[in-house]
Amino acid sequence: MRPTVHDIAAEAGVSLATVDRVLNDRPGVRGVTKAKVEAAIASLGYVRDVAAANLAKSRVYPLVFILPEGDNPFMRGLEAEVRRTGLHSAIERTRLSVVTVPAFDAAALAAAMDAAIAEGVSGIAAVAVDAPEVFAAIDRAREAGVPVVTLVSDLSGSGRDHFIGVDxxxxxxxxxxxxxxxxxxxxxxxxxxxxxxxxxxxxxxxxxxxxxxxxxxxxxxxxxxxxxxxxxxxxxxxxxxxxxxxxxxxxxxxxxxxxxxxxxxxxxxxxxxxxxxxxxxxxxxxxxxxxxxxxxxxQDAGHEVRSAIRVLRAKADGLSVNAAQERIRLDIFIKDNLPPAGPDEE
Amino acid sequence: MRPTVHDIAAEAGVSLATVDRVLNDRPGVRGVTKAKVEAAIASLGYVRDVAAANLAKSRVYPLVFILPEGDNPFMRGLEAEVRRTGLHSAIERTRLSVVTVPAFDAAALAAAMDAAIAEGVSGIAAVAVDAPEVFAAIDRAREAGVPVVTLVSDLSGSGRDHFIGVDxxxxxxxxxxxxxxxxxxxxxxxxxxxxxxxxxxxxxxxxxxxxxxxxxxxxxxxxxxxxxxxxxxxxxxxxxxxxxxxxxxxxxxxxxxxxxxxxxxxxxxxxxxxxxxxxxxxxxxxxxxxxxxxxxxxQDAGHEVRSAIRVLRAKADGLSVNAAQERIRLDIFIKDNLPPAGPDEE
DNA sequence: GAATTTTTGATGTACGTAAATCAGAAATTT
DNA sequence: AAATTTCTGATTTACGTACATCAAAAATTC
CATH class of the missing domain: 3.40.50.2300 (Response regulator)
Structure with missing residues (x-):
């Protein structure tokens, strides 16, 4: 059985309220007491039950995908994949939305990002355009505490939290x-x-x-x-x-x-x-x-969408990501290893 | 806001207890009433909150991986991947264990499966050996309500729920x-x-x-x-x-x-x-x-392990699996698209 | 040492579901 | 119509965490 907050309280010899204060960085705990609690957390190997925490907070994760407009089949496939995933992900307290902006239009992308920040989303995934406006918008997201991942096209050097795409x-x-x-x-x-x-x-x-x-x-x-x-x-x-x-x-x-x-x-x-x-x-x-x-x-659009969601949720919760799992592989297809046709291929 | 059981009860004009009976297939509900509840579920688009349900059930999912012994590097990589995943998956109410049996020993594999069933695991992933004993053991698992997925080597024609591996x-x-x-x-x-x-x-x-x-x-x-x-x-x-x-x-x-x-x-x-x-x-x-x-x-061992876990959990909950997501791809590597070295490569 | 501030404890409610109990209503049988 | 069985409702507790409130204790200041 995994330890709970009650076990920590008992182990540290403090009350549940104090444990809660330490866990959630609330004020009003002396340094000594905080150390005791942290020692108990470490010795019992306590890990917060994210599911229960989210339930208590009745937290949802509104995530926005900002994609270029136009008839680029890959982008449209990506969009379809987001929508398809969105149907099933209500279960996991995630709410997905898609915003399209003119392709290669840095100002429009930055505006869309600012709008998302203002709406209070808990994460942004965007196909990055390489321009100063976008760098600035990413910085604003960062200040607002909104994680940003770049999709397909990276923007290394910016403040983005992660890149989802192939090398x-x-x-x-x-x-x-x-x-x-x-x-x-x-x-x-x-x-x-x-x-x-x-x-x-x-x-x-x-x-x-x-x-x-x-x-x-x-x-x-x-x-x-x-x-x-x-x-x-x-x-x-x-x-x-x-x-x-x-x-x-x-x-x-x-x-x-x-x-x-x-x-x-x-x-x-x-x-x-x-x-x-x-x-x-x-x-x-x-x-x-x-x-x-x-x-x-x-590059598999479905994998990219799911990876973006996992990474954004992890970042929103302040958790670490499994880099190996989130690496998007470059698939080589010849006629002999073609997978069965999926729904997103037009 | 997503509808809850309370909303359904109100919509259907029945009590919470009745909704619970319908949702969990408990006896004691007339056909007419059941239909009313199901109509309410459909019209409100209710989806059970799995996180809350698992919390209430304080359910854990003990899953067993049965792998061949020996110094087959791929199998050892698979085992390492299970162990590595096991460290992080306590969060998701999953408890992983690994059992090794002599390679190609059908009787040993069947015995290991029976032992797992007796222990009350909620899912089995096994590298299948093509033999009647194994078919029979899979059938026994099925009768006991324990889902079984075959790993790497399939056993089509048996009662296994899913195959995780490449074509x-x-x-x-x-x-x-x-x-x-x-x-x-x-x-x-x-x-x-x-x-x-x-x-x-x-x-x-x-x-x-x-x-x-x-x-x-x-x-x-x-x-x-x-x-x-x-x-x-x-x-x-x-x-x-x-x-x-x-x-x-x-x-x-x-x-x-x-x-x-x-x-x-x-x-x-x-x-x-x-x-x-x-x-x-x-x-x-x-x-x-x-x-x-x-x-x-x-074939990526990490993907296979994670896929096996997802599929077994879904089957244990009676949910459907996203076939496209669970398809294990055959990766072609040439020196130009080698991924960075992972931890499971010796 | 009294007054004040800071820290801690005790307690309760909430999140959405599961599961159990018991009483009452409705349907069925006699 | 009475007795029985079958359904349904109302209510409670629990899961693990978050969050708020109020009182009590401890530390600090004057």
Whole structure:
């Protein structure tokens, strides 16, 4: 049986009220007495029963997810995952809400964060935009005692409590390594399609990709990066032009979100290219199964949402987080280890 | 504010006691009344507050993990993970214990299960051995109302409530696909090292591997399976002999646990072979980083333990499980996406 | 040493549910 | 219609913690 506050009171030879004062940092306890109580806590190995405490406080945890607007399939999947999780998490005294803001709009993100703080949420998860306004908003959250985690795109150097997402440099390296090995000694250059180089994730992925490709035994030309702005039509045009202009093209790495345009261009082409992309969706899954795509790198939206909730709740309670458990892994999917289709793949 | 039992009583026009009888399936409620209460539950969207319920029941969940003895690194990692998790999970009213039994000993496993049932545990997680005794023991657990999940090695067709582990056929296929693609058009046969073909996992991995290899564009000879009994010395001898006898060997797939012997033989050889193995440990991590091993397929022990706990608790409470969340993924590691070393890698 | 302040104890209520008891009402049987 | 059985209500205690109040004790100040 785990010790309770009563056991501590008995062990320390004080009253329950005093134990309560020590446990909850209430004033009116002499240093000597406080030390006695703390010794009893330590010797009995007391751990507060969070469930009972929350019940007594009738505490709920309103958490806000701030996500970019637009038709980025990954973000929409993330949103769907939050909503789905929200249905089941009332049980755990958590109330989730989603706010969307224009993509890459630092001012809007900062405003949304301030609104959440004003509403008195107990935690914020946001896809960070790299701008001073956002740093400042995070600092304000910190002052207000509201924990903040960055989602998918980090903001290291800011006051954020935790980052939930993959290591994008490693993701790029992984793509480069697979591309190099899959191509072997087959000649021909490789094209890279990105959304925009102004986004930190994309920059990091490219960096890793180039590093891994240049470490391969046989050197291979990498064409200048195509920036498709994650727009299907523009991506289609860029890739179609590239396929026409570079007949000996050996592979394509899409490190951004615009897979739809890429796949459309490949369909018109008839492909024996090595194609590696990010994010497992219904479309990329189909292309993987049919052999158009060779590998998909993925971060699991469900895991990210659940991890964000666990971390924010732990931070709100002042508890520590299990770093190993909260690490988001980079999944490599080839057609042989595809998981059964989930509900969030369109 | 979420509705409580009091709200339901008011809504249904019955007393609190009656609501309690309906909620907990206690006898003494007429069909009409029961229907009224259930209607109220549905219309108010009542969900039982599990935390409060557990508090009231002062319920704890004693769970048993039954694992094979021996120096199988993966099993020992699993055990360490259970112990580590056990330290933190007292908070969640779960009490974990580990029982080890001789590997592949069906009678011992069945006896351990019966002992756990007799002790009144509220859930059993076991690495299943494929034998009638075990089927019978699972049935006895079922009759006693004790949920059972199989861990790592499944026993489909039995009464087990859930399987926690990877799809081993898909794992074999993945290994085969990677092997084929990494080798490209390089000639030479491939060797397969297993522990024992009498273990179901190993059989399934081989099956998947052979299927994927034969689906590759260029055919390639697969040497007869070497059975190293997961023993370092025997594995070393088998691989050393093979390397000597087959000078043009192109690759090795170890689908079992005996990586130590394999690595020792490779170290003495100086390798440009394509090597794919299972289970990320300190040794395989090092070999991956140094380039001796090309890919490691892994199932995360921490995830499996946490998943087993969640599933057993849900089953014990008669709740449903989130299948997508509980699916154990097959991780593909190459040197570029290695996670930081965890505590369970020796 | 008296007056004051600070510290401590005792006690009660609340959170949402479980579980038990006993009395009374309703339904069923005789 | 009476006796019996089956349901239902009212009430209480408990789980472990939070939080408030008031009185009593101890320490401090004057």
């Amino acid at each position: 994008n440099i490693a993701a790029g390296r992984t793509a480069g390594s697979l591309m190099g090995r899959f191509l072997g000694n087959r000649p021909g250059p490789v094209a890279v399609l990105a959304g925009s180089m102004r986004v930190r994730d994309h920059g990091e992925r490219l960096e890793g990709f180039l590093a891994a490709m240049s470490a391969m035994p046989n050197t291979r030309a990498i064409l200048p990066v195509l920036e498709g702005q994650d727009d299907p039509d523009l991506s289609f045009k860029l890739i179609a032009n590239c396929l026409a202009a570079v007949p000996d093209l050996a592979g394509i790495y899409n490190l951004g979100a615009g897979n739809r345009g890429l796949l459309k261009a490949l369909a018109a082409h008839g492909t024996d290219l090595c194609v590696i992309v990010h994010e497992l969706t219904g479309e990329t899954r189909g292309a993987l199964e049919s052999g158009v795509i060779d590998a998909v790198l993925n | 081993n056929i898909a794992a074999g296929r993945t290994a085969g696909s990677l092997m084929g693609r990494f080798l490209g058009n390089r000639p030479g046969p491939v060797a397969v090292l297993a522990g024992s073909m009498r273990v179901r996992d190993h059989g399934e991995r081989l099956e998947g591997f052979l299927a994927a290899m034969s689906a590759m564009p260029n055919t390639r000879a697969i040497l007869p399976v070497l059975e190293g009994q997961d023993d370092p010395d025997l594995s070393f001898k088998l691989i050393a002999n093979c390397l000597a006898a087959v000078p043009d060997l192109a690759g090795i797939y170890n689908l079992g646990a005996g990586n130590r012997g394999l690595l020792k033989a490779l170290a003495a050889h100086g390798t440009d072979l394509c090597v794919i193995v299972h289970e990320l440990t300190g040794e395989t991590r090092g070999a991956l980083e140094s380039g001796v091993i090309d890919a490691v397929l892994n």
